[in-house]
Amino acid sequence: MTKIRVAVNGYRTIGKRVATAIAAQDDMELVGVTKTRPTFEALTALDKGYDLYVPEESVKAFNDAGVRIAGTLQDMYKKVDIVVDCTPGNVGEFYRDQYKAAGVKAIFQGGEDHALAGTSFNSTANYSESWGAQFSRVVSCNTTGLLRTLNPIDRVNKIQNAFVTIVRRAADPGDSKNGPINGLEPSVKLPTHHGPDVQSIMPWLNISTMAVKASTTLMHLHTIVAQLERETTTEEILAILEKAPRVRLVSSKDGIKTTAQIMELARDLGRDRSDMYEIVVWRDGIKVVGNTLYMYQAVHQESDVIPENIDCIRSMCKAEQDVAASVAKTNAALGIPQKN
Numbered sequence: 001m002t003k004i005r006v007a008v009n010g011y012r013t014i015g016k017r018v019a020t021a022i023a024a025q026d027d028m029e030l031v032g033v034t035k036t037r038p039t040f041e042a043l044t045a046l047d048k049g050y051d052l053y054v055p056e057e058s059v060k061a062f063n064d065a066g067v068r069i070a071g072t073l074q075d076m077y078k079k080v081d082i083v084v085d086c087t088p089g090n091v092g093e094f095y096r097d098q099y100k101a102a103g104v105k106a107i108f109q110g111g112e113d114h115a116l117a118g119t120s121f122n123s124t125a126n127y128s129e130s131w132g133a134q135f136s137r138v139v140s141c142n143t144t145g146l147l148r149t150l151n152p153i154d155r156v157n158k159i160q161n162a163f164v165t166i167v168r169r170a171a172d173p174g175d176s177k178n179g180p181i182n183g184l185e186p187s188v189k190l191p192t193h194h195g196p197d198v199q200s201i202m203p204w205l206n207i208s209t210m211a212v213k214a215s216t217t218l219m220h221l222h223t224i225v226a227q228l229e230r231e232t233t234t235e236e237i238l239a240i241l242e243k244a245p246r247v248r249l250v251s252s253k254d255g256i257k258t259t260a261q262i263m264e265l266a267r268d269l270g271r272d273r274s275d276m277y278e279i280v281v282w283r284d285g286i287k288v289v290g291n292t293l294y295m296y297q298a299v300h301q302e303s304d305v306i307p308e309n310i311d312c313i314r315s316m317c318k319a320e321q322d323v324a325a326s327v328a329k330t331n332a333a334l335g336i337p338q339k340n
């Protein structure tokens with residue numbers, strides 16, 4: 001089997017997890033990762049056996065620091081089929097022209113606008129729309145979370161309106177710059193961009209979102225109120241989510257009362273970097289009254305988009321036509337329970 005040759009541009013929160021996930025797939029080869037500076041993360045990548053590629057202007061800094069590089073980004077483009085761009089939001093535009101000129105495919109992340117790639121991706125909702133594409137974008141962590149649960153529900157019982165409040169983590173655990181470290185900060189630009197981002201994949205969905213930044217680094221939490229086309233029951237919604245890929249149902253009665261216990265669960269599961277790839281829904285936090293659904297879900301912002309990046313590679317590189325087969329393969333490699 002010819003393996004898909006993949007590189008990761010931007011190696012920190014998302015990029016290092018994507019790199020680990022690529023290295024775990026038997027149909028992909030991780031050609032290398034890029035760093036702009038010879039930080040501890042560059043050294044860790046070398047320790048893991050990954051080749052380092054750097055922009056031309058960074059070569060001297062790496063040579064001066066005695067950190068071994070395999071070449072420049074231009075050298076890297078010659079060896080790959082696809083680059084997963086995990087640079088910070090709004091940097092992708094700079095690279096898109098390079099990818100185009102080099103004739104390589106690229107996946108951008110949720111910090112970029114939909115227009116940059118022209119196609120947005122979520123495994124469950126629209127796997128086939130990125131089939132053979134040169135560019136695609138894996139939507140943000142929050143959007144991925146909303147699509148993982150709302151899309152399967154909408155397929156069974158059309159959502160007329162969804163109102164979502166996103167309680168956002170203020171910073172990632174490895175980030176000592178962002179905040180607030182004390183206080184709650186509402187997003188005053190309303191409605192927030194998360195609704196339109198979901199619509200980049202489900203354009204028919206009426207969804208309105210608000211967001212509040214909270215002094216936590218662990219996870220985001222969504223409160224969802226959705227009006228459905230027809231009256232339903234809590235049990236019917238539970239049955240849909242039991243079957244939904246990469247959705248984990250937990251119960252506060254079992255002691256999972258906060259995002260802290262969810263992260264403890266991820267540690268107990270022995271996940272790489274203690275990641276929780278699934279969207280976590282409180283079973284006893286789901287309530288249906290008539291045709292109105294109320295629920296809570298938690299999103300591990302550092303990792304929920306990782307399996308989506310892997311499936312997106314397969315779709316864009318025409319490696320697996322069947323979404324269920326790609327999801328199952330990715331899940332098996334990452335230790336995510338498979339649902340049938």
Ligand code: NAD
Pocket residue numbers: 009010011012013014015034035036086087088089090091109110111112139140141172301302305
């Ligand atoms: P990050 O800041 O943790 O990592 C970005 C990496 O890119 C860093 O190593 C940085 O040094 C490097 N970089 C910066 N400029 C570069 C350049 N010009 N060329 C090459 N590398 C460069 O960012 P992140 O949190 O991993 O976010 C990456 C993307 O993923 C963004 O679009 C973001 O919106 C999206 N995303 C982030 C999260 C999250 O919670 N962190 C979740 C989902 C999606």
